[in-house]
Amino acid sequence: xxxxxxxxxxxxxxxxxxxxxxxxxxxxxxxxxxxxxxxxxxxxxxxxxxxxxxxxxxxxxxxxxxxxxxxxxxxxxxxxxxxxxxxxxxxxxxxxxxxxxxxxxxxxxxxxxxxxxxxxxxxxxxxxxxxxxxxxxxxxxxxxxxxxxxxxxxxxxxxxxxxxxxxxxxxxxxxxxxxxxxxxxxxxxxxxxxxxxxxxxxxxxxxxxxxxxxxxxxxxxxxxxxxxxxxxxxxxxxxxxxxxxxxxxxxxxxxxxxxxxxxxxxxxxxxxxxxxxxxxxxxxxxxxxxxxxxxxxxxxxxxxxxxxxxxxxxxxxxxxxxxxxxxxxxxxxxxxxxxxxxxxxxxxxxxxxxxxxxxxxxxxxxxxxxxxxxxxxxxxxxxxxxxxxxxxxxxxxxxxxxxxxxxxxxxxxxxxxxxxxxxx
Numbered sequence: 001x002x003x004x005x006x007x008x009x010x011x012x013x014x015x016x017x018x019x020x021x022x023x024x025x026x027x028x029x030x031x032x033x034x035x036x037x038x039x040x041x042x043x044x045x046x047x048x049x050x051x052x053x054x055x056x057x058x059x060x061x062x063x064x065x066x067x068x069x070x071x072x073x074x075x076x077x078x079x080x081x082x083x084x085x086x087x088x089x090x091x092x093x094x095x096x097x098x099x100x101x102x103x104x105x106x107x108x109x110x111x112x113x114x115x116x117x118x119x120x121x122x123x124x125x126x127x128x129x130x131x132x133x134x135x136x137x138x139x140x141x142x143x144x145x146x147x148x149x150x151x152x153x154x155x156x157x158x159x160x161x162x163x164x165x166x167x168x169x170x171x172x173x174x175x176x177x178x179x180x181x182x183x184x185x186x187x188x189x190x191x192x193x194x195x196x197x198x199x200x201x202x203x204x205x206x207x208x209x210x211x212x213x214x215x216x217x218x219x220x221x222x223x224x225x226x227x228x229x230x231x232x233x234x235x236x237x238x239x240x241x242x243x244x245x246x247x248x249x250x251x252x253x254x255x256x257x258x259x260x261x262x263x264x265x266x267x268x269x270x271x272x273x274x275x276x277x278x279x280x281x282x283x284x285x286x287x288x289x290x291x292x293x294x295x296x297x298x299x300x301x302x303x304x305x306x307x308x309x310x311x312x313x314x315x316x317x318x319x320x321x322x323x324x325x326x327x328x329x330x331x332x333x334x335x336x337x338x339x340x341x342x343x344x345x346x347x348x349x350x351x352x353x354x355x356x357x358x359x360x361x362x363x364x365x366x367x368x369x370x371x372x373x374x375x376x377x378x379x380x381x382x383x384x385x386x387x388x389x390x391x392x393x394x395x396x397x398x399x400x401x402x403x404x405x406x407x408x409x410x411x412x413x414x415x416x417x418x419x420x421x422x423x424x
Contacts, residue, residue: 007154008147008150008151008154011147011150012147012150015143015146015147016143019139019142019143019146023135023136023139026135027131027132027135031131034125035087035104038104038123038125039087039104039106041123042087042104042105042106042121042123043085043106045069045070045121045123046070046106046108046110046119046121049070049072049119049121050110050112050119053112059072060072060112060117065092065120065122069121069122069123070119070120070121070122071119071120072117072118072119073117073118074115074116074117074118075109075116075117075118076116077116083107083108083109083118085106085107085108086106086107086108087104087105087106088104088105088107089102089103089104089105089125090102090103090105091103092122101124102125103122103123103124103125104122104123104124104125105120105121105122106119106120106121106122107119107120108121161190163186164186164187164188164190164193164196164197165193165196167186168183168185168186168193168196168197168200171183171184171186172200175204180208182201182204182205182208183200183201183204185197185198185200185201226264229260229263229264230264232260233257233260233261233264236253236256236257236260237257239253240253240254240257283324283325284322284323284324285322285323285324285325286320286321286322287320287321287322287323287325287328288318288319288320289319289320289321289328289332289353289358290315290318290319290353292325292328292329292332293313293332293351293353293358294313296329296332296333296336297311297313297336297351299333300336300337300340303337303340304340304349307340307343307345308345308346309340309343309345309346309347309348309349310347310348310349311336311340311348311349311351312348312349312350312351313351313353314350314351314352314353315353316352316353316354316355317353317354317355318353319353319354319355319356319357319358319420321402321420323401323402324402327398327401327402328398330394330395330398331394331395331398331399331418332358334391334392334394334395335360335392335395335416335418336349336351336360337391338391338392338416339360339361339362339414339416340362342362342364342365342414343362343363343364344362344363344364347362347363348362348363349361349362350362350413356419356420356421356422357417357418357419357420358417358418358420359415359416359417359418360415360416360417361413361414361415361416362413362414363412363413363414364413364414365414367410368410368414369408369410369414371408371409374392374408375392375393375395375396375406375408376393399418403421404418404419404420404421405417405418405419406418406419407419
């Protein structure tokens, strides 16, 4: 939910509470005002009737409610002394409505020519149920108008006010630390947004500097390691070529050469992993995975022949995907090489290309590998000293980088499957 809509939700809840409280207070205040007005009218009508009795004594004969809205009946002095003006609500049958309707009644006493009389006056009043219903309708209308006004205000005025915030958020989404493209601040007169711009600029600049420093360190370290390794390997090879060493010495030098060669491969693999993690492979293209698999498989024909194995490619569909071509080759190469190296001699390695997956199967150990640590760096599936333990980790890193799933299962064969998203 967007911030503006989130704010609107709380405004709506707050308005419900406030309008409900206000409606109750308004209703009783309005009712009090209506009663006060009706009572003043009844009091005034009483004074007019009493004044009119001086000229029209026959008005004393109106003892029942009829055409007039009052009755006058005689009473005793004791009753008149104890009686106080009384205003109350009651019901009266209305001919036009054919039902009882609420009225306001005033009961009072007065003295006329030495006699005492009791007078009752009535006046119609608004029905409370109708009043409550109308008030509810108007309040609902007011609430809807207020909510609509808030929504319009948010989408027209507030959206413009918050534009710098959403702009910086969009730029953060598109920010890539590996690209030299700093986030440009959005001009604004709001202090908080200016502070946000400055904080984002400092954070991204610091992150970019750290990334560049780390990248340069790894590249320099890899280069500095590669040079002495290459020199050491060359000198040891020259030493072996001179044929001046005994058989035992030659074996020792050969063992050192194997370790140095493995260290060279390890250095290159770690550098590759670092580049993948740091997203240095930016170039991407639309790759025909069928063609790529066939090319890599052909490169391994001599190797499989040497190991007395067969490499079979089954193409059930055509798979195309957008990614870095070099990394795609490395991923497929590592998986096929892993299947051949760890496969049983005289058996077949099968590569099956389906609509959304590539599966590489081989016959190896007759038990499943530990899938929890299989793709972990430096985890070896065999005791081969020439292995760096990084081949599957590199393939997994490449798959994760491009949203692919690299999975392992075991039936009677070891199955490595690359699952492609539905579309990319």
